[in-house]
Amino acid sequence: MLHSALTRRAWRCAFVLVSSLATACGDDPPPPTPDPPQVALTVPEQNVAGTSLKLRVQVSGCEKVNTLNIYDRDAFLKAFPYVNGDSPIELLATDIPYAKPLVGIAASLSLIAEVVCEDGRKNTSLPQSALFFPVARVVEDPQGSQVYAHPLAVDGSGSNQSFLSCLKTTPGGIETLLRHNASGAPAGSVQVPTLCNGSTVFTPRHTGVSGVNATKKRWVYTPGKGAFTILSDGTTLSRTSQTPVGISVNDLTVDPVSGDAIVRSKEGLIYRVNHVSDVQGANAVKWQYQRLLIGDPIGQIVILDGKVIFASHIAYRDDNSAEVIVEELDIATGDLLKTTIVRKRTTAVMMPVGGFSPDGSTLFLGYPLPEDKSVVIACSATLPGCEDATSKWSTGALAGEMKQITTYANGTRVAAATTQRVWTLEAATGIVRNRETRSIDANGALHVKFLLPGNPSTDLFFLNGPAPQGSAATLPVELVGVDQTAGVNGEGRELFRYQVPVSMGAAFDETGRLWMRTNQKLLLLQPSSQYRSARPR
Numbered sequence: 001m002l003h004s005a006l007t008r009r010a011w012r013c014a015f016v017l018v019s020s021l022a023t024a025c026g027d028d029p030p031p032p033t034p035d036p037p038q039v040a041l042t043v044p045e046q047n048v049a050g051t052s053l054k055l056r057v058q059v060s061g062c063e064k065v066n067t068l069n070i071y072d073r074d075a076f077l078k079a080f081p082y083v084n085g086d087s088p089i090e091l092l093a094t095d096i097p098y099a100k101p102l103v104g105i106a107a108s109l110s111l112i113a114e115v116v117c118e119d120g121r122k123n124t125s126l127p128q129s130a131l132f133f134p135v136a137r138v139v140e141d142p143q144g145s146q147v148y149a150h151p152l153a154v155d156g157s158g159s160n161q162s163f164l165s166c167l168k169t170t171p172g173g174i175e176t177l178l179r180h181n182a183s184g185a186p187a188g189s190v191q192v193p194t195l196c197n198g199s200t201v202f203t204p205r206h207t208g209v210s211g212v213n214a215t216k217k218r219w220v221y222t223p224g225k226g227a228f229t230i231l232s233d234g235t236t237l238s239r240t241s242q243t244p245v246g247i248s249v250n251d252l253t254v255d256p257v258s259g260d261a262i263v264r265s266k267e268g269l270i271y272r273v274n275h276v277s278d279v280q281g282a283n284a285v286k287w288q289y290q291r292l293l294i295g296d297p298i299g300q301i302v303i304l305d306g307k308v309i310f311a312s313h314i315a316y317r318d319d320n321s322a323e324v325i326v327e328e329l330d331i332a333t334g335d336l337l338k339t340t341i342v343r344k345r346t347t348a349v350m351m352p353v354g355g356f357s358p359d360g361s362t363l364f365l366g367y368p369l370p371e372d373k374s375v376v377i378a379c380s381a382t383l384p385g386c387e388d389a390t391s392k393w394s395t396g397a398l399a400g401e402m403k404q405i406t407t408y409a410n411g412t413r414v415a416a417a418t419t420q421r422v423w424t425l426e427a428a429t430g431i432v433r434n435r436e437t438r439s440i441d442a443n444g445a446l447h448v449k450f451l452l453p454g455n456p457s458t459d460l461f462f463l464n465g466p467a468p469q470g471s472a473a474t475l476p477v478e479l480v481g482v483d484q485t486a487g488v489n490g491e492g493r494e495l496f497r498y499q500v501p502v503s504m505g506a507a508f509d510e511t512g513r514l515w516m517r518t519n520q521k522l523l524l525l526q527p528s529s530q531y532r533s534a535r536p537r
Contacts, residue, residue: 036121041125043111046129049516067115068081068082070112077091104535134531138522143178144517148200149504152164152515205232206259224249227263242277250264252264256303271289272285272334298365303331310326311326323342340383342363352365363380373398377391378427399421401419409455410455414426417451421440445467462482463476463506464480475504478497481495
């Protein structure tokens with residue numbers, strides 16, 4: 001049906017009116033988009049050596065949380081349930097991606113929490129830094145702040161394990177050694193006759209030869225002071241011997257057969273000291289040896305096949321020259337058996353550091369070179385004439401001033417430490433076996449303080465600390481582990497590195513596992529194979 005123009009105009013007006021009314025009376029506009037949820041991540045302890053890393057998360061703005069995820073940078077680590085409030089969560093050691101380029105061992109983490117609401121809204125926290133070093137076991141040590149973290153000694157195993165340390169503050173000037181049991185609780189103390197502090201040295205516990213005639217005692221000494229024995233066995237903690245008051249100890253080695261100490265004094269005399277004596281050590285000395293011209297000590301004393309073997313640097317003032325000699329004494333009587341002039345008439349100012357091979361046949365000597373460099377030379381300890389061209393081997397110039405030399409891996413490797421660097425050398429040839437022939441260094445301005453050789457394993461550990469302040473010893477703050485790749489020509493490479501803001505100590509237990517003490521914790525490190533499987537390639 002056709003409509004007139006007037007009618008069509010009326011329809012159009014009516015349509016416009018209805019449309020306007022519909023717009024005015026229709027559905028409300030959509031509500032505004034809700035704000036994103038808020039999530040706060042906190043790390044209560046930002047430097048942790050332990051079996052897990054504890055975190056706390058707080059979420060607001062979600063009626064219900066669907067997902068709580070934790071990331072390291074952009075790498076997803078783990079999802080957690082979230083209930084409400086300030087919620088504790090825990091990352092296990094196995095949740096950490098140590099092999100990622102920026103992580104490593106200890107793991108340097110930048111943690112982020114992501115929350116997803118049930119309605120799909122989500123947000124992330126600000127990143128929080130954390131340093132995590134995985135260990136196998138943690139023993140809380142309430143008295144940890146009262147003792148020196150270094151030195152540390154570990155006796156026994158399992159539930160019978162105990163830990164020995166020097167007390168920091170000594171009421172009335174009385175030096176004290178403390179013992180803690182396997183759970184970290186105090187387990188006795190004993191007053192000791194000489195200074196006991198961060199410079200003190202604990203020898204391994206005497207086990208006899210093949211377990212026969214073991215005294216189970218340790219010798220303890222502080223360089224420049226005296227020495228004494230400690231028996232820590234079961235419920236027993238006692239002091240059984242000491243050096244006479246007049247002996248100022250430079251170093252000592254324990255006779256594996258008798259448990260007596262062979263002591264070299266600061267004055268260069270050699271003593272055999274009984275592991276049993278009266279309180280003042282009056283009847284302790286069995287014999288004493290003194291050569292006419294006393295030299296400076298080189299390395300540690302070695303005891304082999306009933307002989308005491310030691311090296312000295314003899315300086316001659318008349319022509320500013322020096323010799324390196326090796327002497328052998330009868331351990332039963334102290335009589336001189338043999339003197340070998342290993343190196344003749346070197347420059348007197350070139351005082352070397354050194355160390356013997358385990359069988360006493362080779363003496364490794366580290367000499368300073370110009371421009372803050374050093375060289376290591378291997379000499380026969382039983383034949384004369386180890387001059388430049390007749391030595392067993394000689395390294396090239398190594399960066400830094402040589403400070404320590406020791407062997408490890410059953411004598412097949414030599415660890416040579418300069419002020420801040422550690423070099424691993426093949427004992428038979430002197431070839432540098434560091435990966436890419438690069439030294440493994442202490443961090444920043446730290447100095448290498450103590451080498452902890454693994455025997456019989458190919459592992460090497462070392463403790464680093466601040467530079468000495470005058471005559472005062474500084475305590476370690478960093479532990480570095482080094483392992484060796486497979487094969488005869490295996491390379492020494494960094495396995496882990498862990499640094500603390502306070503101080504630390506480390507020692508092997510009687511099964512060869514390494515323990516660390518820092519702050520108020522005693523920590524059993526994981527086997528090296530665990531770190532090896534997790535670390536960056």
